[in-house]
Amino acid sequence: MMKTDLVEAIVRRWNIFQSIIIISTFVTGIIATCPDPRLIAPCQCQTENNVVSMVCANLQSVQQLMKIFEPPYPVNQLWHLTVKHSQLDDLEANLLGDKSFVVILFQNVTRVSKIMPHAFAASVDRLRVLTFDSSPSLNVLSVQGIADLENLVDFEVTASVDQLIDFPSLPNLQYLHLYGNRFSVPPNLPQLPKLHSLWLNSGKLTTIKPLDLAFLPSLRKIVLFGNQLRQLDAGDLHFLSPRVDLVDLSDNDLSSGIHPNAIQGISFSTIIDLKKTNLTQLEEATFRPILNVLARGAGHIQLHGTMLQCDCNSFGWLLREPKLMAKISQTSKCSDGVNIHFKTSRLNCPLNETISSQ
Incomplete structure (x- = not known):
């Protein structure tokens, strides 16, 4: 790695x-x-x-x-x-x-x-x-x-x-590398005041708890790709550090969804990697708060390799917010492999279109 x-x-x-x-x-x-x-x-x-x-x-x-x-x-x-x-x-x-x-x-x-x-x-x-x-x-x-x-x-x-x-x-x-192990639950980490990079990827994690980011006040990078996570629950990724560079959740089957209160405390420049996660929708309750933060800086969300249906049900609310839509990586793709920005630019969504809840 x-x-x-x-x-x-x-x-x-x-x-x-x-x-x-x-x-x-x-x-x-x-x-x-x-x-x-x-x-x-x-x-x-x-x-x-x-x-x-x-x-x-x-x-x-x-x-x-x-x-x-x-x-x-x-x-x-x-x-x-x-x-x-x-x-x-x-x-x-x-x-x-x-x-x-x-x-x-x-x-x-x-x-x-x-x-x-x-x-x-x-x-x-x-x-x-x-x-x-x-x-x-x-x-x-x-x-x-x-x-x-x-x-x-x-x-x-x-x-x-x-x-x-x-x-x-x-x-x-400062660096904690725990990748490639066989535990399904992450270790219970104590106060690590200077830890800024944590690798928990390429393993068998099915949950993020009991990992508590409150004990990691300097964490800037967390790498979780290639595990067996099915969803993100409330409070899973609440950062307290003044700067967050990377949240890598790629190659996890997140088809059960991301709770609106799962990710908090990100920075303007955070990259959130959701490639190959089998997401089917971008729930407004979950993604609007995240994109509102990213819209103030260089951060973005990577989405290609998901199961997103690029229709008004998923993107209607985003298409009315160009600044937020711009925070979806330009390389992101729909479930059919077509570029998200190309396909959604051709949608004509009703003004009252909202995302259905999961």
Whole structure:
């Protein structure tokens, strides 16, 4: 999945980190080197630009991982750790000894059900990105143990779990990637004051609750495409953030409709993606308040791939409001594949035409 803003942020941090390393090396004369390969097998270590990274594969237990980080290393502050294709267990306290990292990735690992408190104790001040990816046998994962990672910026659990529980409040978390998982109900997220991007796409969600956006006061982007949502209920997407960039609901069967009170708090520039949602009508009670906001800025609604009948029943009220009609994306199409703007421009709707209720 493309995560351009995240990549740019990591690149910026990487550049800053490199600058710090260069200055530190110049001042102290310390050169980062890898430990003796015999001490860390089957892990591998590499250095680049005076930064040390490690990759560990085919481990048989979490104890084996812990032993690798017991011996003294030339440096204790490393950059990136990848643990992949490994059979682990619950991630215990002081998992990596006194070695700290900025980025840690677990990929295709098994038998992990809990991150214990202080698992990454040495990395509390430095860890910015923590990822569990493509680990489909994890089932239920408790993440209470990351509560002390107050500087964590990006947390990812992707294509891995049936249920994610015990999510702690993280004061500096900005990106939360939970796409491709198997839960039908989203995790119950606590107060995350700086979270601005949330991915819950490509999963099996049938409802948005108990997700409460009141706990996410900085949220600018929520991505929900490719789930099993059938409708949006009252209060589902009530944003409190001063700016909302994207609400992506595409590739969900929303044929049961969108409640008039489902979406609130959007911005003038919000993009609402409703492509391939099987909507059959644009209910005035639902869409007029949304379009009234979007009409004041560059925001718009994307609608192609729906089941919209481009007739007076759906569009009569909109055709009398050119400023609102303009907020329907120019690429949007009717159920028969004809461009919405082209087809509706040829309608001659009675002035008293209204949309029937669902």
